[in-house]
Amino acid sequence: MDITMIIWMIVAAIGAVVIFTIIGFIPGTDETSVLLPISLAVVLAGVPAAIVLTFFIASIVTLNITNSMPTALVGLPGGVMSSPMIEHSLYIKNEGRSAMIIKKIAASAVLGIAISIPISLVLANLLIPLAETIRPYGAYLFIAGAIFLSLISKNKILSLLAIIPLALMFQGLRFLYKGLDLVPENKTITVSFFLGITIGPLIVSLFSLLNKKILEQEKVDDFNKIVIPKEDLENTSVNPFKILTKEEKKKASIGALIVNFLFVLSPVGLTILFGNALNNRTKKPLDKASGSITTMSSIIQATYISGIIIPLLALGIPLSPVALGPGAALFNAPPVIDFENNLHHILTGFEFTVAVLIGATIALVITYFLIVKYARKITYIILKKVPHESVLGLFIAFILLLAYMDAGLINIFGVIMIGLLSGSLNKLGVNYGVQFMALYAAPLLIEILAKVV
Amino acid sequence: MKRALIKIWGDVVDAMELVFSILIISTTTMGLYFLAPQSDTLPLGLFFGLGGAIIGFIITIFLFKPKRIVTYEEEE
Numbered sequence: 001m002d003i004t005m006i007i008w009m010i011v012a013a014i015g016a017v018v019i020f021t022i023i024g025f026i027p028g029t030d031e032t033s034v035l036l037p038i039s040l041a042v043v044l045a046g047v048p049a050a051i052v053l054t055f056f057i058a059s060i061v062t063l064n065i066t067n068s069m070p071t072a073l074v075g076l077p078g079g080v081m082s083s084p085m086i087e088h089s090l091y092i093k094n095e096g097r098s099a100m101i102i103k104k105i106a107a108s109a110v111l112g113i114a115i116s117i118p119i120s121l122v123l124a125n126l127l128i129p130l131a132e133t134i135r136p137y138g139a140y141l142f143i144a145g146a147i148f149l150s151l152i153s154k155n156k157i158l159s160l161l162a163i164i165p166l167a168l169m170f171q172g173l174r175f176l177y178k179g180l181d182l183v184p185e186n187k188t189i190t191v192s193f194f195l196g197i198t199i200g201p202l203i204v205s206l207f208s209l210l211n212k213k214i215l216e217q218e219k220v221d222d223f224n225k226i227v228i229p230k231e232d233l234e235n236t237s238v239n240p241f242k243i244l245t246k247e248e249k250k251k252a253s254i255g256a257l258i259v260n261f262l263f264v265l266s267p268v269g270l271t272i273l274f275g276n277a278l279n280n281r282t283k284k285p286l287d288k289a290s291g292s293i294t295t296m297s298s299i300i301q302a303t304y305i306s307g308i309i310i311p312l313l314a315l316g317i318p319l320s321p322v323a324l325g326p327g328a329a330l331f332n333a334p335p336v337i338d339f340e341n342n343l344h345h346i347l348t349g350f351e352f353t354v355a356v357l358i359g360a361t362i363a364l365v366i367t368y369f370l371i372v373k374y375a376r377k378i379t380y381i382i383l384k385k386v387p388h389e390s391v392l393g394l395f396i397a398f399i400l401l402l403a404y405m406d407a408g409l410i411n412i413f414g415v416i417m418i419g420l421l422s423g424s425l426n427k428l429g430v431n432y433g434v435q436f437m438a439l440y441a442a443p444l445l446i447e448i449l450a451k452v453v
Numbered sequence: 454m455k456r457a458l459i460k461i462w463g464d465v466v467d468a469m470e471l472v473f474s475i476l477i478i479s480t481t482t483m484g485l486y487f488l489a490p491q492s493d494t495l496p497l498g499l500f501f502g503l504g505g506a507i508i509g510f511i512i513t514i515f516l517f518k519p520k521r522i523v524t525y526e527e528e529e
Contacts, residue, residue: 027463045496046495046496209468215468219457219458220458223521376525388461388464388465388520390478392461392475393471393479393513397475404486405498405502
């Protein structure tokens, strides 16, 4: 690792900050749907592994902070992870303290990252010996993972029942394409399939608008009215440790610490669980709301950091919801990387650590000061200038491109088909984690099923 | 024709403008993808396609306006 490499890592981190600051402020953009395609493009472009990792870490750090901004300022969740904050931020908004809470969110994110990076690295290193013994069973692990994620999800039986039909669809398409000679014998299509899963809910929403009855129900009379709250004139400090109260610092730290050990569980679930549990006994409503949001902000960062670092460094197999969803491209993005040769195999422990540290530090420093100084202004400009139509159009075009690149015109319809089934299952309550696991488990699962007469 | 405002993915869009945005950005994306020269070393198709996506995105930003009324809270 030389100086040029480090300079490129810094450039990549800054690039990630710019992209995800803009995306983060746009309300409603789901983390998996934005992180996966963009990191996938970076991997497929042939960017060196260390720079990919720096880029990805900078992306998640930035996105998780900026996503909370529309949540805190205008009450629209920036993404899935900030939805647990909505109730509390609406309370704070009504009290007229939104400007105070955005600084606390940023400060608490600093805490969450500072705690989770060292702990995740240590945990990953402790798990490496164990990883050697379980790696040969990788393919079985995915089946076990799909079942495990179903059993801990809200809709257990529904999720379990969804696994085989999903696997059948994926393998069905793969065999069809091979039968039609659309893809070479040794190529397994994965990229456009997981994009199909990701974009599923959006595809279902768009298709349902073609039904006149649903269209009528979804119609609204007026534009979205958004008021950006006042500047905070009380606490003008930019020092993250002076922005949080002692109690908030304590809870944010405990939360960030615990979730590292639970990296196989759903990030949003952990955020809701510990964000509320740690603040249940606070009496004053304003303190409770503010405490919950700051705790959540540090937990969100810690779930993402540990969810990507631990499976990637210890195992090279995506065994956490973060690794399966937003971080999937770091594990498997054929033809550039696959389960036998991904970031886990390419990077040494030292390179891995440097990449993580550079990505997180650069993203934190820039995002932190941007937020503390200009959160209101950025929110205003983005909400005023970037139409939602353009954002949706961009994602559709992106999926189209990658679907075509994988297996030609027919695969565009293949991806739409996946989107329709995955999106419908998603709306019924089968989460992304189960669906991604089903995709990885599909080859072995169908092979086993075929043998059972 | 009266414009149809619809709520999708957490925000309000105009149905026709959404259709046009998807068409415009898809056209620029796929158009540039097919224009990309052949290369054995670099995934030029992907680069050109992504470039096309960004061009389309910028075009639609100028063509269409967000369906949001954004104001600052009164400063006292």
